Amino acid sequence: MAAKSIPGATSVSRRRLALVIGIDDYENHPILKNPKNDAEKLSSLLQRIGFIIDTSSLVKTYAEIKRKILDFELSIELNDVVLFYFAGHGVQWEDQNYLMPKDFPQFPETNEADLEEIAGILEKGVLKKEMADMLKADILKKKIAGILKMKAINAQDILNTLSDRKPYVTIFLLDCCREYVLRNPDLNTRGPSSNTRNSKSAGLAAMHKAGALVAFACAPGTYVDDRPKDKNSLFMEHLIKHIETPNEDIVNILRDVIDGVMEDSNDTQIPFLSVQLRHKNIYLCEQAQVQPKVEAPISENNQSCMFGQDTQILWKFSGIGKPRVAWFFNDQPLPTNDRLQVTETDDGTSILTIRQAKLADEGVYKAKAINAFGEAEAQTALKIDCIKPVINTNLDTVLQVTKCEILTLKVIASGTPKPHVVWMRDDNELIPNDRIQVTTPTGSDDQYTLTILNVQPEDQGEYSVMISNVGGSLQSDKCKAIVSKSPMFIIKPTTQKVKQGETAVFMTTIDGYPTPTITWLLNGKLLTLKEDVEVQFDAATGQSKLSIQNVNLEQHAGSITCRVKSEYGEQEETVRLDILVAPTIIEDLPIQQEIVSGRDIALKVVGKGSPRPSAQ
Template sequence: YGRQSLSKYEEDLLPDIYEAAINENDGNLMKSLKKYFEQQWEVKYGSSNEWFILFLKEYKDCPILSIVLQLLFEGIDDTCMDETNVFNDLWCTITNNGLKSIENFSDNKKRSVLFQGLREYYRPKLFELLEKIKIPDKDNLYELALDNVAEYGWLQGLQAVKKRIIPIFFEALLKNIPVSSDTIEKPVQPKVEAPTSVSEQSCMFGENTQISWKFSGIGKLRVTWFFNDQPLSTDNRLQVTETDDGTSILTIRQVELGDQGVYTTRATNAFGVAEGQTTLKIDCIKPVINADLNSALKVTKGETMALKIVSSGTPKPDIVWMKDDNELTPNDRIQVTTSDGNDDKYTMAILNVQPGDQGEYSAKIFNVGGSLESNKCKVTVSKSPVFIVKLTTQKVKQGTTAVFVTKIDGYPTPTITWLLNGKPLTAKEGVQVQFDATTGEVKLSIQNVVLEQHAGSITCRLENPHGNQEETVRLDVLAAPIITTQLPKEQETVSGRDVTLKVVARGSPPPSAQCLS
């Protein structure tokens, strides 16, 4: 009854010993059983075929088949434990189709044993059929037909002796062959149910696709999938399903570029392996620009510049922004944005635009399907003059230096003009003007200010091609009082009349007078 009978004694054996004996194909128990039966058959039936005749008669009720098949086929014992139809299918295959139907799986050393057994199995049925149709056993025809039927099965085996049989008798012979229609030509090993075991298919990037292969063969087939010769891991996106007719289906959701490659489906049973191979190609759509860059853009210095492109393609294209044909690297000031989902908008923004940002901007858009470049956009930076820091009124003492400081901006750099009481100041008047282009600071210095010459309004005027602006403040010169006309040393008057004494003085602020007697 083979090693399966050990299950009756599981409680009487150590677990480790039981598990090793029941599971290992090359364990000591299996080796001993095989050796025992081989010795018994060699001793008792070495010169006779009667043992095989008895075995075949008892086949359907005799579990000893598992031991026989252990000797003929490697590794079948584990399968027979949970696939009860394997032996019945194997039996129908070899008794209908002959030894050739399983020669790929038979141990060559045991082939002659099985061949002799099959000859004895076919002998009574074949000879009875030949005699029934009245075909004479001329020139050892019966034995020749028996050899061919045992080797190739009923149909192919009889075809080998067709020329030695009268056609009308041969036709009757074929009609009476005892072959079961549901088992004839049934394969032992797995078989791909397709004209070819290699195929190609394509799928659009981002869509769903399925790859399927149908297999047939004796027993329950174990199907595994491989991708580029590596075991395929399944997840929520890659799933494998099996149908009752032997079809294995791989479903790939939202196909990615990395899914392109060779998928192998491998079906295995106790007698062999069959494979179906599909090469999956991912189709892509070359990028197109739906909304391109404008040819020119004017931007105000210090503000934010934004360039936008609308482009579509499958897979979603990547983009590289360029200035004067040099690739731009995003940073805190240069920001690149690609919209998610179905939005095909691409944006490049530059914060706090400076004159150095002027130039020709473009973009290269690409995916695996191809690439293209956008229009070139010429960006011009400008800014009308503006006072960032206002002028303030200055009060200085006469004879010292008056300094006016302001901070300006504008592009191109504005022309700066200083005016005193509406008239331009010149260097001849002890005037000095300084301008720091980096910081935008402007400084006016008037040395040795004089009340009569410099007091009044100071104006700073800015001008560039985009506009003008000016600021006006006062320059107050502080001067100590000076008497320009003294009182008379003597003044005659008549008693009872008014007397007027006059003194003239100047200063800044205007001085006040007080009479003393």
């Protein structure tokens, strides 16, 4: 609603008084949720637009409310603007509206004495049997009327007394049309009579008073439910939207409220409005044409926030009503989301909340308040602070790792924002791949890990890690990784059988790092390289070959031992070299030999060969 200029005769110099009551915690009737919230919100808004507030969040009982109303009435002076608001339970009875205090008792029921009285009347024949229920209802009505007069507050009496003080205007607002609390089967059996048309009605009865404006949250004779899921009632929700509109007639404000309530309720709730005013242009929020201004000594400031932390930027603005505030970041409209949120308080403070600040949030934030008469702006330069990385647990100086196993290096480093790391070997950056893996921390963890699978000799070297963020950088200590492996046979040599004069070949494959030395022995003695002995070794493949040419039974037959040795251990394997030699006769049979008949004879032949020959 646009702000309007103030016509000639206004109430700029008039006092504005308000008594606001909200009761929710009833002792004997249904507890409500909205009234207390509604009263507190209305009090805050009225105070902000210049009303002298007599709030009564602690005033709830019959005696307390009566005392408060009397004090309020006595405070009214001639030509004051007076506003009375009540939220809670209310009821109409015999065309009169009653406001129910917290300690209002339960409504009575017919007791045994009443029933005996009715029975006695019936016995005397004064009434017929069918009239008993109506008589019972009349007895109840008298009891209820008595309790209401003694324990509830008559709304019309309040309105009359306030008006008798000769205020400039009386604004009388009731939001107490909750579910009808006088429902009773005994009462409902009796229909409307000629002089009592409200014996079964709900809600409130219409109220009127010369010089006053009266509004109910819903139409006479109807009621609305409390809204336990919402903070405020539907009527108050729309009153909040319009009550601070500057220089707007109260009648127009309430008509806007009525339109909003009807629209939101699909016409099931229609507020009541009675206007019997003697004056026009009754403004609740009356202000001169003033553009917004920043409520701070200076409209620029600097602010810092630690990276990853939450922070708030807030500016308070004043002006006509509540100026609309728009936020900008580096002169561009600021988009809001789950991380960037804007909220406003009742006193005109606009708050920008930044959650988990990022480096990209650094810049200039501007809040611009706008109303019909101009604008005001304030800005904050936000700096995102960082913490230079710190190494909490450094690398080990030396690390021994076995070839073909896994190498793991760990460093614990903190900083804000979390540092970025680069792993290096011999001052050369390591590029991650399937074998070289880098793990960075998540959450509150600060551990950075380098893992190298299937370690090879080329992985040996000095490792370090460069740690950096926008706050600075540093390098870890160097860790010398030593790759080693005890000597071992991958393929063992095997026994060879070779014909004499040919070449004997023994093959083996070994592993170990550093590369082991390999020696061959014949019958426990070191084989030296001669013309007939050759040893070959391929360090890349670990293959070794022993060749003995022109093998000789007497010289070469026996055990062959392959021995591998390094600073990390020693192993050996022994096999046989069998030299095959064809049999030869050294001493043959005699050409002729005499024998005696009947005696044994022995013939001797001496031969040699490898393996040992057999005679046939």
